[in-house]
Amino acid sequence: MSQPDAELNRRRWDALSDEYQERHREMLGRAEPRWGMWQIPESELLILGDVSGLDVLEYGCGAAQWSILLARQGARPVGMDNSARQLEHARAAGADFPLVHAAAGEAPFPDESFDIVFCDHGAMTFADPEVTVPEVARLLRPEGLLAFSHTTPLSQLCWRDDEEVIDPELHRPYFGLGRVEWEDEPVAFTRTQGEWFKLFRARGLTVERLQEVQPPDGAVSTYRSDQETDWARRWPMEQIWAVRKWT
Amino acid sequence: MDLSDHAARNRAEWNVWAADYVDAGRRNWSADRITWGMTRVPEDDVQVLPVLDGRGVLEAGCGTAYVSAWLARRGARVTGIDVSDEQLATARRFQQEFGLEFPLVHGSAESLPFDDESFDLVVSEYGASIWADPYVWIPEAARVLRPGGHIVLLVNGTLLVLCLPDLDADLPAGTRFLRPYFGMHRFEWTEDDSVDFHLGYGDWVALFRANGFEVEELVELRGDPDAAPSRHNLFTPAWAAQWPAEEIWRARKTA
Numbered sequence: 001m002s003q004p005d006a007e008l009n010r011r012r013w014d015a016l017s018d019e020y021q022e023r024h025r026e027m028l029g030r031a032e033p034r035w036g037m038w039q040i041p042e043s044e045l046l047i048l049g050d051v052s053g054l055d056v057l058e059y060g061c062g063a064a065q066w067s068i069l070l071a072r073q074g075a076r077p078v079g080m081d082n083s084a085r086q087l088e089h090a091r092a093a094g095a096d097f098p099l100v101h102a103a104a105g106e107a108p109f110p111d112e113s114f115d116i117v118f119c120d121h122g123a124m125t126f127a128d129p130e131v132t133v134p135e136v137a138r139l140l141r142p143e144g145l146l147a148f149s150h151t152t153p154l155s156q157l158c159w160r161d162d163e164e165v166i167d168p169e170l171h172r173p174y175f176g177l178g179r180v181e182w183e184d185e186p187v188a189f190t191r192t193q194g195e196w197f198k199l200f201r202a203r204g205l206t207v208e209r210l211q212e213v214q215p216p217d218g219a220v221s222t223y224r225s226d227q228e229t230d231w232a233r234r235w236p237m238e239q240i241w242a243v244r245k246w247t
Numbered sequence: 248m249d250l251s252d253h254a255a256r257n258r259a260e261w262n263v264w265a266a267d268y269v270d271a272g273r274r275n276w277s278a279d280r281i282t283w284g285m286t287r288v289p290e291d292d293v294q295v296l297p298v299l300d301g302r303g304v305l306e307a308g309c310g311t312a313y314v315s316a317w318l319a320r321r322g323a324r325v326t327g328i329d330v331s332d333e334q335l336a337t338a339r340r341f342q343q344e345f346g347l348e349f350p351l352v353h354g355s356a357e358s359l360p361f362d363d364e365s366f367d368l369v370v371s372e373y374g375a376s377i378w379a380d381p382y383v384w385i386p387e388a389a390r391v392l393r394p395g396g397h398i399v400l401l402v403n404g405t406l407l408v409l410c411l412p413d414l415d416a417d418l419p420a421g422t423r424f425l426r427p428y429f430g431m432h433r434f435e436w437t438e439d440d441s442v443d444f445h446l447g448y449g450d451w452v453a454l455f456r457a458n459g460f461e462v463e464e465l466v467e468l469r470g471d472p473d474a475a476p477s478r479h480n481l482f483t484p485a486w487a488a489q490w491p492a493e494e495i496w497r498a499r500k501t502a
Contacts, residue, residue: 154405154406154428157406158424168423169422169423169424170406170410170422170489170490173488173489173490174406174467174490174491175467175469175488175489175490175491192467192491193448193465193467194464194465194466194467194491194494197462197463197464197465198464201463201464206461207452207462208452209449209452209453209456210448210449210452210453211449212428212429212447212448212449214429233429234424234427234428234429235409235424235427235428235429236428236429236447236449239449
């Protein structure tokens, strides 16, 4: 990621943070770890598994709702975010573990510091994978786990440009998917499915799981309209990667 | 042969279709260069095949066995298996024509008549990769592979499968999803009695992992927009230049 994008996203997340935390307060303020736009329980998906005693980096933690819960399960979390305002919300929410203000490509930790690096629509979305994948590979211990949710490349194809509506129509090419910028929104990044495999493998990371999220019947979300959720029940809008470092 | 319902139906259809695949088979047997699928992306561009020289290779659903011929010419010890006797008859004719012999076996990939750990590579280009049930034949492929061996599968692109018309079968894929992604597995079409199989990305990963494979690559083939349309007319060259009409999975048996 170019430095300007990291700076742009820092400004945009700082500006967005208060409204974001207010809008999703109820949904994110839950009693157990849950994934993504429809808050599927980790206890159902078992992506991270048992975290007790593990060093865990939440990579783009926002208000660190996840890490606060993982700390209660015995993990030693560190929350990192590019936005200082987001980290203020984390402190206000009671995070009593290290919170680090840094851009995704500048994680101030030694090599092999963590057993798990994860995020739920965090730095793996808002920073360039060319930067984040090598950085995570560096931060993980051997046999460490990278897990993250993001929106699928498939769904990126189906947003209409003129209106903020998703339909079952290919509105843009798949090849060349990369940087996505909507007005006043933080810049987001993705790659095609095949490019993700290639990025992981080039850094000694092996895909163990690709969990496509299908929201349950009647699911509601403060992130998605009912029409969008209905779409997501037929085609994957969100997916979670579990990737292991084997070198 | 003890065949599943879909394997028996596919065998019957392929025995009828075989006559239409003789010319294409001969063109491919005549070609020096390995290319993939209907987009004809050269293997040199994607380099998805593992080392071939001296390795034991099984082509699962070989049809006229041109992929086997390409790999045999590169030093592999190939065996082809197919459920259609008519396709194998064409393959045997080409073996005579081109002076290149290797074992051709009449059978189903869902019940491979080979010992455990007999091969270093299982390859399928629109063979078992789409015509056999992956939940039945991938465990079979894992069984006959030696530890460290690879499986390389070319399948229809996931987006293509979502966009393929059914009732207007002569039309190529458009830009609209015509069926849901969740639940993809077994497909029957109105135009004929065949059955084919397509999985979503996550289901492929889970199936490979469950059978002791490490997933190494997913190569999404990008077609040349100026290419001549393929005779199957599943997609236009312009479509295949924007969205992956074909995908290749490569996985390695770890234990």
